[in-house]
Amino acid sequence: MALIELKHLTKTFKGKTQTVDALRDINLDINQGDIYGIIGMSGAGKSTLVRCINFLEKPTSGSVVIDGKDLSTLTPAELRKLRQEVSMIFQHFNLLQQRDVRGNIAFAMEIAGMKRDAINKRIDELLEIVGLTDRQHNYPSQLSGGQQQRVAIARALATNPKIILCDEATSALDPTTTTSILNLLREINKKMGITIVIITHEMSVVESTCSHVAIIDNGTLVETGRVEDVFSHPKSSAARKLIFRKTGADAPPLGKRMIRIVFEGNASSEPILADLVMECRVAVNIMHAETRDVGGKAFGHMILQLPEERVQQEKVIYYLQSRSIHVEEV
Amino acid sequence: MALEKLIPLLMDGIKDTLYMTTISTLFAYLLGMPLALALVLTSPKGLKPMPLLYRVMDFVVNIFRSIPFLILMILVIPVTRFIAGKSYGSTATIVPLVIAAAPYVARMIESSLLEVDPGVIEAAQSMGASIPQIVFKVLIPEAKTSLIVGATISSGTILGYSAMSGAIGGGGLGQIAISYGYNRYQTDVLVATVVLLVILMQIIQIVGMFISRKTDKRVRE
Numbered sequence: 291m292a293l294i295e296l297k298h299l300t301k302t303f304k305g306k307t308q309t310v311d312a313l314r315d316i317n318l319d320i321n322q323g324d325i326y327g328i329i330g331m332s333g334a335g336k337s338t339l340v341r342c343i344n345f346l347e348k349p350t351s352g353s354v355v356i357d358g359k360d361l362s363t364l365t366p367a368e369l370r371k372l373r374q375e376v377s378m379i380f381q382h383f384n385l386l387q388q389r390d391v392r393g394n395i396a397f398a399m400e401i402a403g404m405k406r407d408a409i410n411k412r413i414d415e416l417l418e419i420v421g422l423t424d425r426q427h428n429y430p431s432q433l434s435g436g437q438q439q440r441v442a443i444a445r446a447l448a449t450n451p452k453i454i455l456c457d458e459a460t461s462a463l464d465p466t467t468t469t470s471i472l473n474l475l476r477e478i479n480k481k482m483g484i485t486i487v488i489i490t491h492e493m494s495v496v497e498s499t500c501s502h503v504a505i506i507d508n509g510t511l512v513e514t515g516r517v518e519d520v521f522s523h524p525k526s527s528a529a530r531k532l533i534f535r536k537t538g539a540d541a542p543p544l545g546k547r548m549i550r551i552v553f554e555g556n557a558s559s560e561p562i563l564a565d566l567v568m569e570c571r572v573a574v575n576i577m578h579a580e581t582r583d584v585g586g587k588a589f590g591h592m593i594l595q596l597p598e599e600r601v602q603q604e605k606v607i608y609y610l611q612s613r614s615i616h617v618e619e620v
Numbered sequence: 621m622a623l624e625k626l627i628p629l630l631m632d633g634i635k636d637t638l639y640m641t642t643i644s645t646l647f648a649y650l651l652g653m654p655l656a657l658a659l660v661l662t663s664p665k666g667l668k669p670m671p672l673l674y675r676v677m678d679f680v681v682n683i684f685r686s687i688p689f690l691i692l693m694i695l696v697i698p699v700t701r702f703i704a705g706k707s708y709g710s711t712a713t714i715v716p717l718v719i720a721a722a723p724y725v726a727r728m729i730e731s732s733l734l735e736v737d738p739g740v741i742e743a744a745q746s747m748g749a750s751i752p753q754i755v756f757k758v759l760i761p762e763a764k765t766s767l768i769v770g771a772t773i774s775s776g777t778i779l780g781y782s783a784m785s786g787a788i789g790g791g792g793l794g795q796i797a798i799s800y801g802y803n804r805y806q807t808d809v810l811v812a813t814v815v816l817l818v819i820l821m822q823i824i825q826i827v828g829m830f831i832s833r834k835t836d837k838r839v840r841e
């Protein structure tokens with residue numbers, strides 16, 4: 291049984307003038323130990339979805355089941371208790387400005403009703419984990435964004451949660467700090483077995499960190515699965531748009547036939563293109579190339595512009611397919 | 621007026637004014653604080669929306685806020701008599717002062733509480749905080765600086781009201797200014813009371829701002 295089960299989840303916001311279907315029939319299973327990325331464009335419904343998981347937002351219909359408990363059946367007190375097992379971190383950190391680092395971490399445990407001594411002991415452990423022992427008496431205004439997010443992570447870990455929800459947790463950070471925060475999250479997932487849900491609009495975050503990904507577009511989940519599967523063979527146009535957003539490959543110049551080829555695993559270490567040129571005796575134009583490391587496995591993709599002649603085009607495609615390389619028209 | 625008579629008169633005035641201002645501010649906060657919390661919590665965007673209750677409280681506060689203080693003071697004379705046994709003098713004046721100041725204070729506190737970052741409140745909710753925990757651990761502590769600034773402004777306003785109350789039987793410096801300076805044309809007394817009121821106002825302002833700055837953790841040291 292999955293740790294988080296979303297079943298036929300919908301959320302409709304009724305305004306005075308218009309209604310917004312923020313989520314439509316979302317079905318998703320997230321297993322214990324996953325780092326699950328949920329990616330989509332702005333306004334796709336990512337924040338709404340993640341806020342439904344801890345019932346900060348009540349779904350219009352459908353159910354959220356966490357660890358076998360259907361959240362809609364819980365009393366308010368039971369729901370508050372459950373939220374101590376489902377922590378959340380935010381884009382803008384949301385720390386108490388009038389409390390220092392220790393005070394902020396203590397906050398989560400005060401709410402949980404822990405004793406002062408136990409709180410202090412746990413704070414020391416947590417400061418060690420997030421590497422902020424030397425900053426423990428600083429106030430948020432004295433910390434960098436990355437340090438503030440570390441405090442938020444320590445606070446999220448304080449009550450030994452089963453799940454951590456991250457809503458754009460690295461979107462306000464520079465690339466280096468983003469990497470260090472993502473590394474910390476991965477480490478937490480590996481060492482403590484905490485399931486992590488990462489909401490983001492950045493591909494690179496999912497690639498570097500997640501085991502699974504769900505692509506949300508206009509309130510609907512259009513694709514879900516293991517990161518390497520979804521990214522190497524994106525089926526939906528929303529997924530392709532996200533994955534190749536920078537390449538502009540969705541709109542090739544007219545009259546030029548282009549293909550996208552995908553390498554997976556060891557295929558990317560073979561000199562496929564050199565072989566192609568020699569075997570078929572054609573010139574192909576590399577419009578775009580990228581290789582990435584996803585889940586420890588190398589994979590890459592390229593956009594090739596094919597020669598003018600139809601026969602030669604087919605030759606190239608046939609050759610690539612014979613080397614079991616995925617080819618698709620763009 | 622001779623100095624040896626003027627000084628004890630003014631000292632008495634200061635004492636009465638401070639007495640009225642501090643006690644009234646205290647009671648205004650005792651009433652205003654729960655009122656402000658109720659407004660913030662029951663508002664449509666609050667943690668416990670109760671639209672009808674909110675609209676009623678909002679309306680009542682607005683009514684009291686729109687009646688000029690001197691007129692309010694006359695309007696509530698029966699209430700003042702009922703509570704204080706008479707309608708003139710420093711102690712009795714505390715009643716209309718509190719009635720006028722409580723809604724004012726409630727608005728001040730309300731606006732301070734609304735300044736608290738909704739993200740922090742959401743974070744507290746996501747940790748499973750109850751409404752009382754959010755009020756006492758998030759709303760009030762996070763709004764502290766702004767609340768102190770508000771208290772400074774409110775007590776200054778109440779000081780002003782207390783001086784005004786001198787016109788119709790209140791005590792303190794306001795009463796001295798009116799009965800000596802206005803009714804008996806003793807300009808020196810009038811000037812002296814005005815100077816003292818200005819000084820009192822300055823002291824409140826300086827002390828209030830000092831405390832709020834000292835307690836604010838948002839400024840980098």
Ligand SMILES: Nc1ncnc2c1ncn2[C@@H]1O[C@H](COP(=O)(O)OP(=O)(O)OP(=O)(O)O)[C@@H](O)[C@H]1O
Nearest residue numbers: 303310312330331332333334335336337338339491
């Ligand atoms: N409280 C609300 N009332 C009305 N509409 C809302 C509310 N919250 C979200 N929406 C709408 O629901 C849709 C999804 O919003 P959501 O915040 O979940 O998007 P998002 O994917 O998180 O976007 P972003 O990347 O910009 O944060 C949007 O059209 C938004 O306008």
Ligand SMILES: [Mg+2]
Nearest residue numbers: 336337338458
């Ligand atoms: Mg969002």
